[in-house]
Amino acid sequence: MTRVAKASVSLLALAVLKPNLEVSLSHLKASFSSQSSSSCRSLTELSEEERLFQSSIRRFAAEVIAPQVRQMDEEQKYATGLIQKMAELGLMGIEVPEELGGAGGSFFDSILAVEAISAVDASVALVVDIQNTLCVNSLRRWGTEAQQHQWLPQMAEGMICSYALSEAGSGSDAFAMETRAQRTETGYRLNGRKLWISNAREAGVFLVFANLNPDAGYRGITAFLVQAGTPGLTVGRKEDKMGIRASSTCEVIFEDCDVHTANLFGEEGKGYKIAIEVLNEGRIGIGAQMLGLAQGAWNHAARYAQQRKQFGKPIAEFQAVQFTLAEMATEIEAARLMVYNAARRKDAGLPFVTEAAMTKYFVSQVAERVASQCVEIFGGNGYVRDYPAEKFYRDAKIGKIYEGTSNMQLATIAKQLLSHPVSLQDR
């Protein structure tokens, strides 16, 4: 589908969804031709195309996602048709090339999308994040031409891809996985159990990591693309989580699951490299998720502080509340600079691993602090489900855990800085 056709579909979808939305075709066209502009003078200054892309997603999040947030959280599932609507807007294949039906955008565009959606619902943003920063990203980099032509168009049209690395016994130590692959006459046989796999219930395809040669240790780890419904693949128990509840998190079980040689992803024994390198990029996405969440919490806190009256005046007129809001905003600004810098470095082909780890480490702290302060500004109303504050707080906690815990980020930062002769300040 061409870019213009894609934009038309998006426009149509929005017009049907919300006739009062003022979205012009030119806006959408511009949105989907978004590329980072080298003429930007500051990190947070967006090109015209990036700004239009961002504002169209913000509008979609406010008009379409926001009214369904509470119900999705309570029912622990995405609203019917929501993924499809996001696909129609190009959000399920942001970096998929236009000739394969995608939006032809940049990694930075994916980051802008995750940030904008997270300000309304970090759960919904998670599916956009994993789809784009982990799955599309790795397919474009390591997928064969045949795999790209098979999967990327389907993903751009809304087929969800899940990333299946973790297991019960291997989280931070991901390469200690026990899932095994054995060669067969036609391909490979997978056996093992993956745990914590996001969006597994809804996934159409899984990027799975298994060890083909345990004697070689982590150098036996090999990646596979496995279609949902393949005999021997079962999606198991769904976790009952504290936060990001609309996103399903499940066990994925492989019992004599036979896949063809064509399902091998990358080279045999190179799965560890794929896992590490794509997670380095994914961490910027989690930074964007936590940044958006913090901004969303701040927006609600500021609005509430201006409306809620105590002692005869809005609580926003008390200096203590003003200072709290000012401090929260300052932290969010610092977080945004880190996220945008890491993403722009990645797009520019500059080293970004240290920046990505620092970003996830710092921004997840900011999100937790800001969401906590948001609860306090709401007072008693911050503690009940009728108001949005408590959900931001619950959703924030995951930022320090998945795609590498905070300790793992610190380990990466220390390793990078101590082993590289060029310090950050000289880059």
Ligand SMILES: Cc1cc2nc3c(=O)[nH]c(=O)nc-3n(C[C@H](O)[C@H](O)[C@H](O)COP(=O)(O)OP(=O)(O)OC[C@H]3O[C@@H](n4cnc5c(N)ncnc54)[C@H](O)[C@@H]3O)c2cc1C
């Ligand atoms: C909601 C949710 C969604 C997820 N989605 C996915 C997904 O889609 N795909 C996927 O593959 N995985 C997913 N995960 C798994 C996630 O990446 C792991 O939970 C995470 O990597 C931590 O692993 P663990 O839970 O085994 O904790 P552990 O590794 O057991 O860590 C427990 C604690 O020990 C600390 N620790 C461990 N080792 C060290 C060390 N060497 N030095 C210092 N401290 C250490 C950790 O920092 C942590 O505080 C998800 C998890 C959750 C909760």
